[in-house]
Amino acid sequence: MVCFVHRMLDDHGCDATLLWTLHFREVRSPTASGLEKRYQVACDCRVAAAHRLVRELMLRDLHTDELEPPPLLPTCGGVRRTNTRPCRNWEPSARR
Numbered sequence: 397m398v399c400f401v402h403r404m405l406d407d408h409g410c411d412a413t414l415l416w417t418l419h420f421r422e423v424r425s426p427t428a429s430g431l432e433k434r435y436q437v438a439c440d441c442r443v444a445a446a447h448r449l450v451r452e453l454m455l456r457d458l459h460t461d462e463l464e465p466p467p468l469l470p471t472c473g474g475v476r477r478t479n480t481r482p483c484r485n486w487e488p489s490a491r492r
């Protein structure tokens with residue numbers, strides 16, 4: 397699901413609601429009622445920001461030596477289509 401939300405935000409941007417997150421649930425996973433509880437956030441980009449790509453998928457900028465997200469999202473690491481858990485491409489981003 398996290399891949400899906402990221403992809404939709406890339407294509408359509410965020411409209412400050414949980415539009416894509418809830419859309420995913422409606423289409424794929426209507427029983428995942430804990431979703432709002434897991435993500436106590438107001439909009440899709442907050443859901444997206446709760447996860448970051450694992451280090452292996454980040455690109456190292458040779459000039460600054462910083463890790464950057466790749467220009468295109470890698471293919472989904474694969475959870476069942478109806479699963480709302482992030483696939484292995486994602487890890488929880490550190491809390492600030």
Ligand SMILES: [Zn+2]
Binds near residue numbers: 411413439
């Ligand atoms: Zn947003």
Ligand SMILES: [Zn+2]
Binds near residue numbers: 397472483
């Ligand atoms: Zn995925």
